Amino acid sequence: MRRTVPIRPLILLLMLLVAGSAQGGAALELAGRLTQGGLLIGRVAPGARVRLDGDTVRVAPDGRFVIGFGRDAPPAHMIEVTQPDGGIERHRLEVALRQYRIERVDGLPEKTVTLPPEYRARRARETSMVRKARAIISDRLDWEQGFILPARGRISGVYGSQRILNGKPRWPHYGLDVAAPTGTPVVAPAGGIVRLAEPDFLLEGGILVIDHGFGVSSTLMHLSRIDVAVGEEVKKGQQVGAIGATGRATGPHVDWRINWRAVRLDPGLVVDLPAGAGTRQTEAR
Numbered sequence: 073m074r075r076t077v078p079i080r081p082l083i084l085l086l087m088l089l090v091a092g093s094a095q096g097g098a099a100l101e102l103a104g105r106l107t108q109g110g111l112l113i114g115r116v117a118p119g120a121r122v123r124l125d126g127d128t129v130r131v132a133p134d135g136r137f138v139i140g141f142g143r144d145a146p147p148a149h150m151i152e153v154t155q156p157d158g159g160i161e162r163h164r165l166e167v168a169l170r171q172y173r174i175e176r177v178d179g180l181p182e183k184t185v186t187l188p189p190e191y192r193a194r195r196a197r198e199t200s201m202v203r204k205a206r207a208i209i210s211d212r213l214d215w216e217q218g219f220i221l222p223a224r225g226r227i228s229g230v231y232g233s234q235r236i237l238n239g240k241p242r243w244p245h246y247g248l249d250v251a252a253p254t255g256t257p258v259v260a261p262a263g264g265i266v267r268l269a270e271p272d273f274l275l276e277g278g279i280l281v282i283d284h285g286f287g288v289s290s291t292l293m294h295l296s297r298i299d300v301a302v303g304e305e306v307k308k309g310q311q312v313g314a315i316g317a318t319g320r321a322t323g324p325h326v327d328w329r330i331n332w333r334a335v336r337l338d339p340g341l342v343v344d345l346p347a348g349a350g351t352r353q354t355e356a357r
């Protein structure tokens with residue numbers, strides 16, 4: 073069964089209560105949107121260990137952790153909590169499925185659809201730099217503090233949408249686009265450490281990757297200016313650059329991505345978007 077998630081749903085708070093746990097309280101709490109693209113913050117007893125679908129999840133000393141589900145995540149998942157006393161509890165999670173906007177465009181000149189071969193080596197190098205920056209799992213806790221939009225402007229593109237050009241499905245759009253004039257300040261959506269700062273990537277243009285800890289990162293793209301350097305610590309709301317139309321962009325905007333490790337999450341689910349935002353499909357991808 074497919075279910076469309078409304079643009080601005082209520083925050084879903086899940087409290088999974090397990091009878092007979094040590095203090096009689098919740099053995100596992102999860103807050104966030106249990107849906108494709110969703111980021112969830114969990115809590116277990118200090119000292120407990122957590123696995124999601126068999127993979128170990130990093131847990132802070134106070135029992136907090138973060139998980140996320142990708143654009144096309146299947147509905148059924150399992151969280152396993154190993155209590156400090158060795159007892160194991162399993163919790164089934166049902167992730168809500170979403171429907172994404174699909175747009176077909178035909179009759180385009182072929183060279184605008186396929187990356188020219190002379191760019192492939194450069195593209196591979198840049199992709200690997202982004203992947204490495206996002207793969208860093210630090211013990212920062214900036215993800216606990218929530219997120220803000222990286223710029224003021226019009227929401228011109230949303231997560232999950234996909235174009236089919238000349239019959240070829242393109243890589244889906246994983247970002248939240250905020251369009252505003254070139255030079256508009258871009259701020260850090262949450263605190264962290266800058267892991268990548270490059271002025272001129274082929275598709276992304278000026279790009280920043282900020283590590284918020286526990287594998288959660290923000291990527292900011294198409295920047296006309298970058299004001300921070302790799303290794304620098306940034307605060308939530310601090311200006312890190314400016315909006316531009318660098319790389320493959322049809323107009324000035326910032327494309328904001330959120331990752332949990334390699335999983336691409338929906339930034340639109342962790343900020344309060346203006347009503348009606350994202351209902352118009354973007355021209356700026």
Ligand SMILES: [Zn+2]
Binds near residue numbers: 245248249356357
């Ligand atoms: Zn975009």
